[in-house]
Amino acid sequence: MSQHEPAAAARRPARLGWLQKRLTHAQTQKNIFLLVAIAPAFGGYLLFTLYPNLLSVYYSLLDWDGISPAKFVGLSNYTAMLQDKYVWRSLLHNLLYMATVPLLVIFISLLLAYILTSKAYKGSSLFKLLFFFPNVLSTVVIALLWAFVYDGSIGILNALLRLIGINVGNFYWLGDVRTAIWAVIPPYVWGGVGLYVIIFVNAMTTIPKSLYESAVLEGASHLTRLVRITIPLIMPIIRVGALFLVLGSLKGFEHVLILTNGGPAGSTDVIGLYMFNLAFGKDYHNYGYASAVGMFLFVILIAAKLLMDKAMPNKSVEY
Structure with a gap:
């Protein structure tokens, strides 16, 4: 065996570990980018679609004209x-x-x-x-x-x-x-x-x-x-x-x-x-x-x- 082979074998795990760290870091950056990209649209969906619909379910159980105090009437x-x-x-x-x-x-x-x-x-x-x-x-x-x-x-x-x-x-x-x-x-x-x-x-x-x-x-x-x-x-x-x-x-x-x-x-x-x-x-x-x-x-x-x-x-x- 050549005297350089043990040194090369020792460096190989280090290179693999460095590559895995780079890949993990790149995947983390990708996930962060995707999260930032969809956050405005998802936030708008929650604020202007899902939340009003859930609020409508609650309002449907009330007797309320929008001004006077609401009265809970259940399924009436x-x-x-x-x-x-x-x-x-x-x-x-x-x-x-x-x-x-x-x-x-x-x-x-x-x-x-x-x-x-x-x-x-x-x-x-x-x-x-x-x-x-x-x-x-x-x-x-x-x-x-x-x-x-x-x-x-x-x-x-x-x-x-x-x-x-x-x-x-x-x-x-x-x-x-x-x-x-x-x-x-x-x-x-x-x-x-x-x-x-x-x-x-x-x-x-x-x-x-x-x-x-x-x-x-x-x-x-x-x-x-x-x-x-x-x-x-x-x-x-x-x-x-x-x-x-x-x-x-x-x-x-x-x-x-x-x-x-x-x-x-x-x-x-x-x-x-x-x-x-x-x-x-x-x-x-x-x-x-x-x-x-x-x-x-x-x-x-x-x-x-x-x-x-x-x-x-x-x-x-x-x-």
Whole structure:
């Protein structure tokens, strides 16, 4: 054995120990960096999401108007809520929006996205911009635009109907119980289609063109290609979009607030708006009862999420 080998063997454990210390130090620095990076977002989540939700659970057990001393009433708010006909009427309207808005948005967005990707129009970028334009507008602006469309005296809808020979006079679409609830649906759809067109176009561009070429050679129509190739391959994205639309239809109320404020005669009221008016209305302030309604809405949202997972399992398709 060479005289240098014992010295080298003695230095090897020292080098390994130094390397392990460096690796441990690097891992510690990485953990500290990750902790510092996520701390603001996690702190914001705790402060502005988790804490208010937990506080709402406590408020739902109180009889409190926000000013006078709170009175603990236990589950009385929940008992009263289950017997409140306005809660169930509002929930029925929510279910109507949930059954129509997501389906219309997904259907129209898929159709427009497929046309843009399959036809390869020269002005497709302009079409994307036009479709996305409503998403640039605020909810207030969209609602006010559609309020003008539905106006009885100067509204665009009545003018278009007169052009095709249908004279409805000065009919106020948002002021009649027969039409108000249906008139609220188009603003939701118009405001949501553009975003999902862009999302679906980007998803469709990732599908290999060879699949479509093979389908064309076999004589498949556009409808067959859309149903048998496009939709199955982008189904995970459709699923996420449908989930957001369903949950948004259940908890959203901004359009209804601006267009009708729940009227006429409560024919367009929804759970979110009813809860808002319970807490901040002009004639009634009861944060406890409003919080109980909010907890009811929270349970409905969880149930809707579970039903969506059951109806649309997260499965990927490969060809």
